[in-house]
Amino acid sequence: MTTAPSSKTPDISLAGKIVCITGASAGIGAACAMRFAEAGVRLLLAARREDRLTEMTAGLKAAGAADVHTVALDVRDYPQVQAAVEALPESWQAIEILVNNAGLSRGLDKLYEGHVEDWDEMIDTNVKGLLYVTRAVLPGMVRRGVGHVVNIGSTAGHWSYPKGAVYCGTKAAEGRITEGLRQDLLGTPVRVTTIDPGMVETDFSKVRFRGDEARAAKVYQGLTPLRPEDVADAVAWAVTRPAHVNIAEVMLTTVDQADSVMFNRRPT
Ligand code: NDP
Numbered sequence: 174m175t176t177a178p179s180s181k182t183p184d185i186s187l188a189g190k191i192v193c194i195t196g197a198s199a200g201i202g203a204a205c206a207m208r209f210a211e212a213g214v215r216l217l218l219a220a221r222r223e224d225r226l227t228e229m230t231a232g233l234k235a236a237g238a239a240d241v242h243t244v245a246l247d248v249r250d251y252p253q254v255q256a257a258v259e260a261l262p263e264s265w266q267a268i269e270i271l272v273n274n275a276g277l278s279r280g281l282d283k284l285y286e287g288h289v290e291d292w293d294e295m296i297d298t299n300v301k302g303l304l305y306v307t308r309a310v311l312p313g314m315v316r317r318g319v320g321h322v323v324n325i326g327s328t329a330g331h332w333s334y335p336k337g338a339v340y341c342g343t344k345a346a347e348g349r350i351t352e353g354l355r356q357d358l359l360g361t362p363v364r365v366t367t368i369d370p371g372m373v374e375t376d377f378s379k380v381r382f383r384g385d386e387a388r389a390a391k392v393y394q395g396l397t398p399l400r401p402e403d404v405a406d407a408v409a410w411a412v413t414r415p416a417h418v419n420i421a422e423v424m425l426t427t428v429d430q431a432d433s434v435m436f437n438r439r440p441t
């Protein structure tokens with residue numbers, strides 16, 4: 174029996190491409206690094222904790238990464254971001270996929286009782302950091318006529334939740350920045366995607382509650398959260414669509430989450 178030829182445009186192969194992931198030292202960024210490693214990419218990993226990136230390198234190579242290069246980077250510091258991109262060895266400059274993942278939440282407070290330092294840290298990291306890295310990397314993509322930017326947003330950017338207004342605001346900003354970037358890139362082949370997960374069990378809540386592990390664990394109590402690998406799966410899917418397909422937005426939640434405030438929690 175012969176099979177009819179498929180009319181489907183082939184998925185894009187990732188092998189050998191340079192994929193830059195910010196916030197690759199933990200959680201969703203680390204899961205993306207592993208997922209891309211399995212596809213044979215060259216991984217350019219950035220985070221403040223470069224020691225963690227170094228520790229991850231052997232495992233990523235064993236999983237299939239063609240090569241791994243690490244950079245110590247605080248995305249909040251524009252001169253540092255600019256210098257880090259400019260200082261990349263020539264063989265690492267042609268970034269084809271940028272995953273703007275670095276981000277955090279700090280505190281859970283009513284807006285009128287919130288801490289200004291927490292607001293500054295969230296806005297500086299989630300909004301300005303994303304802008305800074307994008308500003309440094311995108312001109313090369315446009316010049317080379319190839320590229321894909323994947324921003325990690327959140328359901329929190331679609332629906333606020335009590336005491337989370339500033340974090341939710343940063344993710345709403347991410348959504349509008351992603352939309353505007355796609356408009357500005359129209360006429361180039363560079364694609365722009367936002368991946369917007371709901372609750373994912375990572376260090377996110379430990380960071381939000383400044384190391385209070387018991388309080389962080391309660392966030393995920395009685396339900397099955399998304400795993401970082403589920404988000405990496407969505408990222409990998411978006412970037413492997415045929416070149417003419419731009420996945421604008423993927424929103425995903427655990428089946429135990431309906432929006433930012435409704436959860437199906439089982440007694441524990
Ligand atoms: P983690 O805390 O596990 O990881 C956060 C990562 O961001 C770390 O690698 C950290 O690295 C990096 N990071 C934080 N601040 C900076 C900075 N100033 N410069 C460079 N890197 C930084 O959290 P998640 O994996 O959950 O979070 C990743 C992204 O996913 C964030 O943008 C978050 O808002 C988003 N998100 C998370 C969800 C969740 O429920 N967990 C749901 C939806 C979206 P280092 O400390 O080494 O610098």
Ligand code: 8X3
Nearest residue numbers: 327328329370371372
């Ligand atoms: C993280 C998801 O809803 O826990 O962006 O803030 S949430």
